Amino acid sequence: MIRLSALPEPVREAVAAARERVAALHAELPRNELVVWTAGNVSERVPAVEAARLGADEEQPALFVIKPSGVSYDELTAESMVVCTLDGEKIDDGTPETLTPSSDTAAHAYVYRHMDEVGGVVHTHSTYATAWAARSEPIPCVLTMMADEFGGDVPVGPFALIGDDSIGRGIVETLRTSRSPAVLMAQHGPFTVGAGAKQAVKAAVMCEEVARTVHVARQLGEPPRIDQGQIDSLFDRYQNVYGQKGA
Numbered sequence: 001m002i003r004l005s006a007l008p009e010p011v012r013e014a015v016a017a018a019r020e021r022v023a024a025l026h027a028e029l030p031r032n033e034l035v036v037w038t039a040g041n042v043s044e045r046v047p048a049v050e051a052a053r054l055g056a057d058e059e060q061p062a063l064f065v066i067k068p069s070g071v072s073y074d075e076l077t078a079e080s081m082v083v084c085t086l087d088g089e090k091i092d093d094g095t096p097e098t099l100t101p102s103s104d105t106a107a108h109a110y111v112y113r114h115m116d117e118v119g120g121v122v123h124t125h126s127t128y129a130t131a132w133a134a135r136s137e138p139i140p141c142v143l144t145m146m147a148d149e150f151g152g153d154v155p156v157g158p159f160a161l162i163g164d165d166s167i168g169r170g171i172v173e174t175l176r177t178s179r180s181p182a183v184l185m186a187q188h189g190p191f192t193v194g195a196g197a198k199q200a201v202k203a204a205v206m207c208e209e210v211a212r213t214v215h216v217a218r219q220l221g222e223p224p225r226i227d228q229g230q231i232d233s234l235f236d237r238y239q240n241v242y243g244q245k246g247a
Contacts, residue, residue, distance in 0.1 A: 001089075001091060001092050002061055002063075002085065002091040002092065003091070003092045004083060004091055004092060004093040004094060005092075005094070007060075007061070008049075008054055008055065008058040008060070010049045010050075010053040010054060011046075011049055011054075011060050011061075014046050014047055014049050014060075015046055015063065015065065015083055015093075016078070018044050018045075018046045018047070018064075018065045018081075019065050019078040019079070019081040019083075020078045021044060021196075021197055021198070022042050022043065022044050022065045022066070022067070022078075022081050022197055023076050023077055023078040023080070023081050025042050025197050025198060025201050026041075026042050026067060026073055026076050027073065028201050028205070029042070029073070029122075029124060029201070029204070030073050032204075032205045032208070033126070033127075033208075034124040034125075034126040034204055034205065034208055035073070035124050035125060035126070036125070037072070038069075038070050038071060038072055038073070039124070039125045040067075040122075040123055040124040040125060041066060041067040041102040041104055041108075041122070041123050042066070042067060042120070042121075042122050042197050042200070042201060043064050043065060043066035043067070043102075043105075043108045043120065043121045043122075043197065044064060044065050044119060044120045044121075044196060044197035045062075045063075045064045045112055045118070045119045045120070046060075046062075046063040046064060046065065046083075047119070048060060061085065062085065062086045062112075063083055063084065063085060063086070063091065064083075064084055064086065064108065064109070064112055065081045065082070065083055065084075066081065066082055066084060066101050066102050066105055066108055067081065067082070067101075067102050068080055068081070068082050068095075068099045068100065068101060068102065069100050069101060069102050069103050071099075079095070080095065080099060082095060082099060082100070082101040082102075082105075084101055084105060084109065085109075086109050086112050086113050087109060087113075088101070088105045088106045088108075088109035088165075103162055103163075104123050104162065104167070106163070106164055106165045106167070106168060107121075107123070107162075107165065107167035107168040107171065107191070108121045108123075108168070109165070109168065110165040110167075110168025110169060110171070110172065111168050111171055111172060111191075111193060114168075114172045115172060115175070115176075115193065117195070118193045118194070118195075119194065119195050119196040119197070119199075120193065120194045120195070120196045120197030120198065120199060120200035120201070121191065121192070121193055121197075121200055122191070122192045122193075122194075122197070122200040122201050122203070122204045123189065123190070123191050123192075124189060124190055124204050124208070125189045126189070126190060126204070126207070126208040126211070127208075127212075128208055128211035128212040128215050129154075129182075129184060129189065129190040129207050129208050129211040130184075130188075130189040130190065131211070131215065132154075132156075132184055132211050132215075133156065133184035133185060133186060133187060133188055133189050133190065134187055136156050136159075136186040136187065137156065137184075138153040138154055138155050138156045138184065139153060139154040139184070139207075139210060139211055139214055140153055140214065140223075140225055141153050141225060141226055141231055142214060142217065142223040142224065142225055142226060143210060143213065143214070143226075144226070144234055145206070145209075145210060146210050146226075147226055147230070147231040147234035147235055147238075148234055148235065148237075148238035148239075148242070149181075149203070149206045149210075149238070150179065150180040150181065150182060150206075150207075150210075151178075151179030151180060151231065151232075151235040151239075152178065152179060152180065152228075152231055152235075153178075153180070154180050154182050154183070154184060154190075154207060154210070154211070155174050155175075155177075155178045155180055155183055155184070156174070156183070156184045156185075156186055157170040157171055157173070157174040157183045157184065157185045157186060157191075158170045158173075158174075158185075158186055159185070159186040159187055159188070160185065160188070167185060167188070167191075170183075170185060171183055171185070171191050171193075175193065179235065181193050181194055181199070181200070181203040182203050182204070182206075182207040190204060190207050190208075192204040192207060
């Protein structure tokens with residue numbers, strides 16, 4: 001078993017920083033009404049340490065930080081965040097053995113193993129996005145916000161049971177053929193990804209926003225889809241022009 005205390009100091013510092021970020025970002029889930037009780041989780045891949053900061057005979061194991069299972073949001077701290085290998089195994093990080101990682105850890109680990117560009121994963125049971133997932137129905141791209149953020153529809157992934165990496169496989173298979181950072185796992189709920197945990201949390205917030213808005217719009221009639229060419233143009237502008245570069 002990997003012992004955190006035995007890792008090079010720069011790696012321990014990277015783990016500590018990731019724990020701080022992930023603990024803080026969990027507060028965004030109840031704040032944005034994306035979870036109830038202890039449901040939902042945020043994880044982040046521990047960023048790579050510059051080779052210059054590691055000794056010639058030292059190396060950095062591939063790790064990620066995730067919420068502990070069944071712990072309420074107001075009790076979460078940086079120290080209670082669990083550190084795991086990309087196989088989903090908890091390392092000896094000084095936390096009590098009774099503090100186990102989230103029940104969704106295998107899904108997060110699978111995503112990290114198969115999507116190198118992903119540095120953060122979030123799972124929620126937010127009401128409106130989960131309602132679309134309950135119907136196994138993608139959210140159609142009828143809003144410019146959706147074209148900007150998701151590059152088209154928010155897709156639906158296959159039904160899968162918790163307990164192994166089946167959910168992770170469904171997430172990866174679905175997102176590999178989509179520009180969306182969000183997937184609605186059928187009859188389960190949304191999972192979102194990002195370059196880091198903050199981006200994945202943003203995607204979860206935006207997914208719930210568009211799920212709610214499109215649901216309300218449908219009460220008045222079927223909203224028209226945006227033309228694919230316009231979606232492509234909007235997505236390109238938002239991803240490559242909008243905002244402050246280097247921020």
